[in-house]
Amino acid sequence: MTVATSSTTTSPARPVDRRPPALGGFSTAVLGIEIRRVLRNRRTLMFTLIMPAVFFLLFGLPQRGQDLPNGQPVTAWIMISLAVYAAMVATTSAGAAVATERALGWSRQLRLTPLRPAAYVATKVATAMVLGLLGVLVEFAVGAAAGVRIPADVWLLAGLAAWLGSLVFAAFGLFVGYLAPAENVMQFMGPILAILAMFGGLFVPLEMLPHAFQQIAKFTPVYGVGQLARAPLTGDGLDWVALGNLAAWTVVFGLGAARLFRRDTTRV
Amino acid sequence: MTDIPPAVELAGLTKTFGPVTAVDGLSLRIEPGEVVAFLGPNGAGKTTTVDMLLGLARPDAGTVRVFGGTPADAVRLGRVAAVMQTGGLLKDLTVAETVRMTAHFHAQPRPVAEVLERAGIADIADRPVGKCSGGQQQRLRFALALLPDPDLMVLDEPTTGMDVEGRRDFWQAIRADARNGRTIIFATHYLDEADAYADRIVLVRQGRVVADGTTAEIKNLAAGRIVRATLPGADQAALAALPGVQAVEVRGDAVLVRTDDSDQVARHLLTRTAARDLEITSRNLEDAFLALTTDTLTAEPTQPIGV
Numbered sequence: 001m002t003v004a005t006s007s008t009t010t011s012p013a014r015p016v017d018r019r020p021p022a023l024g025g026f027s028t029a030v031l032g033i034e035i036r037r038v039l040r041n042r043r044t045l046m047f048t049l050i051m052p053a054v055f056f057l058l059f060g061l062p063q064r065g066q067d068l069p070n071g072q073p074v075t076a077w078i079m080i081s082l083a084v085y086a087a088m089v090a091t092t093s094a095g096a097a098v099a100t101e102r103a104l105g106w107s108r109q110l111r112l113t114p115l116r117p118a119a120y121v122a123t124k125v126a127t128a129m130v131l132g133l134l135g136v137l138v139e140f141a142v143g144a145a146a147g148v149r150i151p152a153d154v155w156l157l158a159g160l161a162a163w164l165g166s167l168v169f170a171a172f173g174l175f176v177g178y179l180a181p182a183e184n185v186m187q188f189m190g191p192i193l194a195i196l197a198m199f200g201g202l203f204v205p206l207e208m209l210p211h212a213f214q215q216i217a218k219f220t221p222v223y224g225v226g227q228l229a230r231a232p233l234t235g236d237g238l239d240w241v242a243l244g245n246l247a248a249w250t251v252v253f254g255l256g257a258a259r260l261f262r263r264d265t266t267r268v
Numbered sequence: 269m270t271d272i273p274p275a276v277e278l279a280g281l282t283k284t285f286g287p288v289t290a291v292d293g294l295s296l297r298i299e300p301g302e303v304v305a306f307l308g309p310n311g312a313g314k315t316t317t318v319d320m321l322l323g324l325a326r327p328d329a330g331t332v333r334v335f336g337g338t339p340a341d342a343v344r345l346g347r348v349a350a351v352m353q354t355g356g357l358l359k360d361l362t363v364a365e366t367v368r369m370t371a372h373f374h375a376q377p378r379p380v381a382e383v384l385e386r387a388g389i390a391d392i393a394d395r396p397v398g399k400c401s402g403g404q405q406q407r408l409r410f411a412l413a414l415l416p417d418p419d420l421m422v423l424d425e426p427t428t429g430m431d432v433e434g435r436r437d438f439w440q441a442i443r444a445d446a447r448n449g450r451t452i453i454f455a456t457h458y459l460d461e462a463d464a465y466a467d468r469i470v471l472v473r474q475g476r477v478v479a480d481g482t483t484a485e486i487k488n489l490a491a492g493r494i495v496r497a498t499l500p501g502a503d504q505a506a507l508a509a510l511p512g513v514q515a516v517e518v519r520g521d522a523v524l525v526r527t528d529d530s531d532q533v534a535r536h537l538l539t540r541t542a543a544r545d546l547e548i549t550s551r552n553l554e555d556a557f558l559a560l561t562t563d564t565l566t567a568e569p570t571q572p573i574g575v
Contacts, residue, residue, distance in 0.1 A: 018345040018375075025373040033369045037360060105356025109412070111324060112352070114344045115373040 024116030026123060034127040044093055047190065048135050052086035053142040059203075061146055070235050076150045077233060079143035080158045081202040084229050086135030087166035088222065089193055093186050094128030095173020095257075102181035102264070121174065121261060128170035129163070136163045150233065157232035165225030165246055171253035172221065178260035200226040221249040273336030275300045275420050275451040276321060280330035283316050283475075290316040292475035293330070298453065300335075300419065303446055305466030305483075306455040307557070313475035314455040315353070318424045321453075322350050335419065346374050346416025351409045351423045359398030363389055363408055366397055370412045377415045387411035388441045403434035407441060414445065421445075423454035427461065439465055459557055463487070471557070488514075493530040493550045497543035499523045510536055 038044055060078035068074060098121075101107055110120060136159050176185060197203060199213075200222020206214045217223050224245030231239060276298040283291040291313040298304055306314050319325035320332055323339030334342040342348040357366060367384060371377040384390040387407045397405065406426060413421060423442070427435040443465060446452050456462055462469050462483070469486040471479040479486060492514055502523040507516045512529030523543070527533050530548050537543035 018347060020344040021373060021375040027372045030369055030372045033361075033365060033372075037358075040360065101356075101358070104358065106358055107356075108324070108352070109356055109409075110373070112322065112343060112350050112413075113370060113373040114346060114375065114416075 021114050024119035025114050026116075026119035031123055031126050031130075034123055035130050038094060038097075038127060038131055043186075044090075044131075047186075048086055048090040048093065048131060049138045052082045052089070052135065052139050055085075056082050056139065056142055057146065060143070064147065068234060072150060072154075072233050072235075073148060075143065075146070075148050076154070077205075077230060079139060079148050080162060080230050080233055081226060083136045083139035083143075083159070084162045084165070084200075084222070084226050085197050085202045086139045087132040087162050088169040088197065088225070089190075090131040090135040091128040091166040091170040092173040092176075092189060092193060094131050095124060095170045095175075096177040096185045096189060097127075098124060098174060098177035099179075099181050099185040100177075100183050102177070103183045107264075117261065117264075124174065125167075125170050128173060129167065132166040132170070133163050135166075154232045158229050161232070162225070162229040165228055168221060168225060168246060168250040168253060171250060171257050174257035175253045175260065178257060178264055196220060196222045199223065202226050218245065221245070221253075224249065272300065273333065274298060275302070275335060276453065277333040278317070278321065278330065279333075281317065281320060281327050281332065282329040283313075283320060283325065283327055290475055291320070291327070294472070294476060295330075296470060296477060296480075298451065300451050301449045303452045303465065303467045304454075305462035305469045306453060306472060307457070307459070307462045307469050308455075308472035309457055312457075312472045314457075314472060315424055316475075317472070318350070318352075318422055318453075318455055322348065322422060342420070346376070347418055348420040348422065349413035349416055349418035350421070351406065351413050351426050353425050353428055357397045357405055357408065360396065362394050362396050363400065363404075363411075364393035366408060367411055367415070371415050374416045376417075378417050383411045383414040386414055386441065386445055388437060401434075403430045403438065406430065407438060410438070410441060418450070420451045420453070423452070425455050425457065427456075427458070435461075488528075492526050492528050493548055495525045495527060495530050495533045495537065495546065495548050497523055497537050497546040499537065499541055499543040502541070502543075507533070507536070 056079055060075050060082070063074040063078060066074040068077060098107070107120075140155065140159060173189075176189060199217045199220040201217060202222060206217050206223075209217075218241060224242040224247075227236075227239050227242035228246060231237065231242075274297045276296065278294055278296045281291050281294040282289070294313070294317060306317070308314050316325060320327050321334065321339060323332075323343060332339055335347055339348065361369065364380065364384065367380045371380055381390070384393055387410045389404060389407050389411060392400065392404060395404075397408065400408065410423075410426070426442075427438050430438060439461070442452070442454075446465075454461075454465070466483055469479070469481065469483055470477055471486065492512075498521050500521045502516075502518055504516045504518060504523075507513060507523065507525055510525075510527070510529075510532055512532060513525055513527045515526040517524045525533050530550075534546060534548060537546060
């Protein structure tokens, strides 16, 4: 870092006062470009925004008029579950974008710029969370438009839980992205996410499934966030098993992604 | 002025990949403002050297200093930028978006419009990268490299895969930019590129520097002729003292003289000595390049190359 201050240039025309970028090159402007990129990708929009909404119209609406034991509408239960699904697909695909960029050689190109790898990952996580929020909002909007009526605090708390809980999938996406530098990573991630969502009870209530299935489900990564997001609606209160599940998987994927990330950036 | 560090200082640089030694104790010093061609055949270790110079590869032995610091520091401060053969681009961004995004990674970037103009791609600013030709993508990489207004620009075989016109346009853009004291290093296996655009040529073979000099000096390696004769017990000193003689080598009964003035040497050998079987051969830059960069030694003495 000392080279910047000494006048180490031969010609006065060369810039002398050199400094590294603030925040390692992280900027909201780049975040904006990244979000625009994601929104331009029809495939991503299809899977993260449109599909979960269509699922709600197909599987949620027929349950109209049915109530949960506590009197809240079943459609709200389905809407919140699908909001979690939308957020998890959104954050996973945004995180897994590093796979595409590594496969294309863009990460190598970035290493010729002052951008710090940590700033790059921070941008990806932020993009994932924005896209995840969008997934939740679109699902809720479709639900509200289709007549779902629940208390305001349930909207807020369920939405926040679905959104913030999807951070675990941003980490999951990064983990996969650093594991497999493939351009088409989401093609095999789609089915995996659907299976995980099944085990997380997002498509069918776990109580309706065999007992063994329910027991296994408690250890899968979608279970925790699903339970927590629906808790404000069902009035079940804070579920410590779900919270433990979410925390454990966030740590597992977070550490896994961090480890692979470090291997990727020190590999020279 | 001696406290000004060289733009690049490579010392004993070595890099092996399994059983292959790609770079073998390479040392090189490049002063600020030089335009240097790194010339050698494919597999000579040029790209590996460039990777280490930029901090993209870590040497097994030896050191790299860029403006007195590490390559990573130089990159972070925007002092060095590069156009690589392999650097990937995002296909879904447009040319201008790619430049705009990369500009945000630098502390004090040049204006986007300016680098697009200087790289000669202002007219395709709105084209998606995926729809650009190889030459256009390469000029986009050049535009990205211009963003920090680097003190050192490294180009690794920048015109590979371009047609003749593309190569000419690309070099025109580089040449128009090579002023204000910017140091430029480019790796190439095209002799004519090295000849036309460099002030200094560093010839590499098997990971080593085999010749290093001004373009004129390197050309002189080839400009001379070889006079060969059978002359047992030749007086090497006398031959070396003849005007124009660059090198004298004795191989058994044969003597080989590399000279700018073959007539002088031939006359001397035929009139003053008992030389017979006299033979004069000339070579061009291509021959010199081949002689210096291939394993099989040709009939010429390649020894005294210290130009």
